[in-house]
Amino acid sequence: MNDLIEFDSKRQVFHLHNGNISYIFSVEEGGTLCHLYFGRRVQKYHGELKYPRVDRGFSGNLPGSLDRTFSRDTLPKEYSGAGEMDYHTPATIVRQENGSNALMLKYKNYKIEDGKPKLEGLPAAYVENEKEAQTLTITLEDELTGLEYDLLYTVYREVSIITRSVKVRNTGKKTVFLEKVASLQLDFVDRDFDSICLPGAHANERHLERSSVGYGIQKFGSIRGTSSHQMNPFLALADRKTDEFSGDVYGFAFAYSGNHSFEVEKDQIDQTHLVIGINDYNFSWKLDAGSEFQTPEVLMTYSDQGLNKMSQAFHEIIRERIVRSKFKHADRPILVNNWEATYFDFNEEKLKTIVDEAENLGIEMFVLDDGWFGHRDNDLTSLGDWFVDQKKFLNGVGGFASRVHKLGMKFGLWFEPEMISIDSKLYEDHPDWMIQTKGRLATPARHQFVLDMARQEVVDDIFNKISAVIKDTKLDYIKWDMNRTITEAFTATLPANRQQEFAHRYILGVYQLYERLTQAFPSVLFESCASGGGRFDLGMMYYAPQAWCSDDTDAVERIYIQDGTSYGYIPSMWGAHVSAVPNDQVGRVTSLDTRAKVAYFGAFGYELDLNELSEEEQETVKEQVAFYKQQRHLFQHGTFYRIDSPDTA
Numbered sequence: 001m002n003d004l005i006e007f008d009s010k011r012q013v014f015h016l017h018n019g020n021i022s023y024i025f026s027v028e029e030g031g032t033l034c035h036l037y038f039g040r041r042v043q044k045y046h047g048e049l050k051y052p053r054v055d056r057g058f059s060g061n062l063p064g065s066l067d068r069t070f071s072r073d074t075l076p077k078e079y080s081g082a083g084e085m086d087y088h089t090p091a092t093i094v095r096q097e098n099g100s101n102a103l104m105l106k107y108k109n110y111k112i113e114d115g116k117p118k119l120e121g122l123p124a125a126y127v128e129n130e131k132e133a134q135t136l137t138i139t140l141e142d143e144l145t146g147l148e149y150d151l152l153y154t155v156y157r158e159v160s161i162i163t164r165s166v167k168v169r170n171t172g173k174k175t176v177f178l179e180k181v182a183s184l185q186l187d188f189v190d191r192d193f194d195s196i197c198l199p200g201a202h203a204n205e206r207h208l209e210r211s212s213v214g215y216g217i218q219k220f221g222s223i224r225g226t227s228s229h230q231m232n233p234f235l236a237l238a239d240r241k242t243d244e245f246s247g248d249v250y251g252f253a254f255a256y257s258g259n260h261s262f263e264v265e266k267d268q269i270d271q272t273h274l275v276i277g278i279n280d281y282n283f284s285w286k287l288d289a290g291s292e293f294q295t296p297e298v299l300m301t302y303s304d305q306g307l308n309k310m311s312q313a314f315h316e317i318i319r320e321r322i323v324r325s326k327f328k329h330a331d332r333p334i335l336v337n338n339w340e341a342t343y344f345d346f347n348e349e350k351l352k353t354i355v356d357e358a359e360n361l362g363i364e365m366f367v368l369d370d371g372w373f374g375h376r377d378n379d380l381t382s383l384g385d386w387f388v389d390q391k392k393f394l395n396g397v398g399g400f401a402s403r404v405h406k407l408g409m410k411f412g413l414w415f416e417p418e419m420i421s422i423d424s425k426l427y428e429d430h431p432d433w434m435i436q437t438k439g440r441l442a443t444p445a446r447h448q449f450v451l452d453m454a455r456q457e458v459v460d461d462i463f464n465k466i467s468a469v470i471k472d473t474k475l476d477y478i479k480w481d482m483n484r485t486i487t488e489a490f491t492a493t494l495p496a497n498r499q500q501e502f503a504h505r506y507i508l509g510v511y512q513l514y515e516r517l518t519q520a521f522p523s524v525l526f527e528s529c530a531s532g533g534g535r536f537d538l539g540m541m542y543y544a545p546q547a548w549c550s551d552d553t554d555a556v557e558r559i560y561i562q563d564g565t566s567y568g569y570i571p572s573m574w575g576a577h578v579s580a581v582p583n584d585q586v587g588r589v590t591s592l593d594t595r596a597k598v599a600y601f602g603a604f605g606y607e608l609d610l611n612e613l614s615e616e617e618q619e620t621v622k623e624q625v626a627f628y629k630q631q632r633h634l635f636q637h638g639t640f641y642r643i644d645s646p647d648t649a
Helices: 306-321 348-361 396-406 425-429 456-473 496-520 555-565 592-599 615-637
Strands: 005-008 013-017 021-028 032-040 092-095 106-114 133-142 147-156 162-170 176-189 193-199 209-212 216-222 231-239 249-255 260-266 271-278 285-287 292-294 297-303 335-337 365-368 410-415 477-480 525-528 546-548 574-579 603-607
Touching: 005 106, 013 133, 013 147, 021 147, 032 106, 032 176, 032 297, 162 176, 176 297, 193 216, 216 231, 231 260, 231 271, 231 306, 249 260, 249 271, 249 306, 285 292, 285 496, 297 306, 348 365, 348 396, 348 615, 365 396, 365 477, 396 410, 396 456, 410 456, 456 496, 496 525, 555 574, 555 592, 574 592, 592 603, 592 615, 603 615
Parallel strands: 335 365, 335 603, 365 410, 410 477, 477 525, 525 546, 546 574, 574 603
Antiparallel strands: 005 013, 013 021, 021 032, 092 176, 106 133, 133 147, 147 162, 162 292, 162 297, 176 271, 176 285, 193 209, 193 231, 216 260, 231 249, 249 297, 260 271
């Protein structure tokens, strides 16, 4: 029984719904999918929303038709391509053999099934049983090229979430190039929206920006090879008067960790057109006859009770159907990270004093950050050499980990798997594994370079090296860092006419490595990091249920960062630590009490030299640790409300 998705064959109307929301669209003239409604639950749709037929002669009409009252340029649609007399930002662009990019996508058929299909090689929301969701697949076709577009819609029964993605199949006989293929298009009629996005910078991520949607096209996105510090892959469209507790708001989160694009266009008749997907900058994908391409997934929600309800819907789906394995509902351990205490200047004896003090204070995990491998005494060397520095650890890192475990504490390690140093054994053996363009000098950032994750041998090598360390140390936790973005995007594995596939293939390689490691070592807790919050997205959270929120650990700055983060992401994800003062990033001095109260809202820990604390401060830390152990399940997994903005509190 299709109780979540209905099809009215007489009116040609599809209605997706659960107890809270409805999403309705129809098949109109020319096989055009017309968007009708997304909002509060409609118990029974009676056909009142059919778009008015008025003279659209100056907008372009259907090929071969003399009817001037129908135009794809003005009709609110579900998905549109270049060349079909629609002058809005297209959802897809396909370059064909003759150089044309014109498509005419028409409705072909539909399928309704229980559950939700997996997206091969991509992170996505999932189901644990087939009765908790239903999926509608609408197939559009372009008759001339034989291209078929499967539009996938999944509606969940218990949470106000609908997911969207697209699969393109080439059933024709000729090769084409996908130059753009979005995961979602959504058109709104007669809405006066504000956009709410999360821009930022390194150590200043995800600050809330709310502005009115005006005429023209506004694009929010990243072309850095990552989801980026600069513009998080999250967007909300809210009515002008919507606040935390009242008003309409539509929220969108992209489960993708690479180049992304959110395009918002307000047109000449006050319709708002939204397109979300892989950024088409420097993107092209060769689609041979018989092959297919799957886009990443967009999660979308609607709330008529303000911004908090929108956020809570995202929080619930992340907790229940993005995060996987034993960590879904697990309380995150309280940790101490040595980075701001020692930086690269440490040895086994120096670290033992921090570990001993951590155990005395009730801290549950010690995390050894950068500098334990190769001959890594500074940031000039050794990335890619994932074997222990014997000068620092005479008994190996496994021996040190054993000592930590004997104290009843967990042990974690820092890795930067996607990076390589020129001064490294890895570069000596495989210089061609570094991303670079032949004939050009590679651009350094932080004295480091990026491995070509589009190469299978690179993924295999990193997997084998990290696996060996995990086994040797009986590792409990990995902090997976990425401290620079990609330049000279090029891979020796692809011919010239396919180089624009590289950015997406890189991310698929990262996902493959994450998948293999998390499946091989399900008891290891992974924390994603990219110079802090540079890859803070649902794609990463599918593999790593924690993420380092920001390299900025100043308590005052973190209030704003964590406030913005809360709009789309759940507190159990946020790595939030108490650091030393004056703060290393901004130089501010705040009380130990203030630093802890801010860091409680997340995966709590310390990032300072515990041995430099006074006796009074040590007692305070003991009290903080005891309090957090008592309350952490509420902080990490309770229903989160924003009462007010930090700017007005």
